Amino acid sequence: MRIPSPFRQLAALALAAAAMAPALAQQVVLKVHHFLPGTSNVHTNLIQPWCDKIARESADRLKCQIYPAMQLGGTPAQLFDQARDGVADIVWTIPTYSAGRFLKSEVFELPFFTRSAKGSSQAFWYFVQKNAMEEYAGVKPLWLHTNDGSSFHLTSAKGVKTLEELKGMKIRAATRLNSRMLAALGAAPVQMPLPAVPEAMAKGVIDGAMVPWEGVPAAKLQEIAKSHLDVPAGQPKFANSIFAFVMNKARYDSLPADLKKVIDNNSGAETSAWAGEKGFDSVVPAFHKLATDRGNQVFALSAAEMARWEKATAEIDGLWVKEVSAKGANGAALLEEARALSRQYDR
Incomplete structure (x- = not known):
């Protein structure tokens, strides 16, 4: 019996819908949470492009729903646990906001x-x-990455060029090792996450902050600070912070193999290098210019003065080795391996 044309069309549509159903059912929406504003450099130049790329490579079967500025609740120090516990599917955070938990890292x-x-x-x-x-x-x-290295951003137009001038100043630190370094230099460290810095500096609670140049516009430091201090060109930076873009393991394991492959293709050492260069190294000149265009002074330590700062903080490596070794690891070997990797890749 010949099926009337309208019925054939309906049948064809039904078959097409049935064929599309598995693909539609496999679309995964990933909740991505971080602590910076939605206008920040990291949001617009790292997290959003990464999400756009996995959407494109998965034919829109992987989609991000990004929640900046702690919109899912909690504090920056709780972000890692939010990913681990499934409150968010993916987070971008500084792991060491949770002091003592990431000793090796x-x-x-x-x-x-x-x-x-x-x-x-x-x-x-x-x-x-x-x-x-x-x-x-x-x-x-x-992906795991560091920043471009912290600089000093100070409310004093006179600035700082020597250890003696830094002594007693209240300076924001991001993590416990940053705090330890500042104390060794004679400053008074005040540990706080970046979003708290602008108000603290504006109200005189702190005299300045250690922040990478990448973080300057996010905290409006080009407006609040009057002077800035860097190391001599080409030298190792004062300090650093580590960052992690991590996914809930169970959520990843639940993905079909082809979507796991999309995630895997956008993970690892190469993606970590991209995050460091695109999100941090490449923006330093422009963000530096934001400060100089306002008439802010940007100073750099002399080579002789930097040697004094390095000597003043030399014991911090040894303290870290002792702490890691007390947990059962070979701290000295880990330190040397980290330095060897830095010599290999960070030249």
Whole structure:
């Protein structure tokens, strides 16, 4: 019996819909949470492009729903646990906001350790993969990176050029090793996340902050600070912070193989290097110009003065080695391996 044309068309539509159903059913929406504003450099130049790329490569079967500025609740120090516990599917955070939990990873936050975000991010990725994956239990690291190295941003137009001038100043630190470094230099460290810095500086609670140039516009430091201090050109930076873009492990494991492959293709050492260069190294000149265009003074330590600062903070490496060794690891060997990786990739 010949089926009337309208019925054939309906049948064809039904078959097409049935064929599309599995693909539609497999669309995955990933909740991505971080602590910076939606206008920040990291949001617009790293997280959003990464999400756009996995959407494109998965034919829109992977989609991100990004929640900036802690919109899902909690504090920056709780972000890692939010990924581990499934509150968010993916987070971007500074793991060491949770002091003492990432002892091995924080080797890259030691003073005068890294020169560039691109190189140190590659080194950091390889170091964690070999030595510190237990610190990331419950999550899958997608990319790990450092920043471009912290500089000093001060409310005083006179600025700081010597240890004596820094002595007693209240300076924001991002992490416990940053705090330890500042104390060794004679400053009074005040540990706080970046979003708290603008108000603290504007109200005189702190005299300045250690922040990478990448973070200057996010905290409006080009407007609040009157002077800035860098290391001599080409030298290792004062300090650093480590960052992690991690995914809930169970969520990753639940994906079909082809979507896992999309995630995997946008993870690892190469993606970590991209995050360091694109999100940090490449923006330094423009963000530096934001400060100089306002008439802010930008100073650099002399080579002789930097040697004094390095000597004043030299004991911090040894303290880290003791702490890691007390937990059962070979701290000295880990420090040397991290330095070797930095020499290899961060030149």
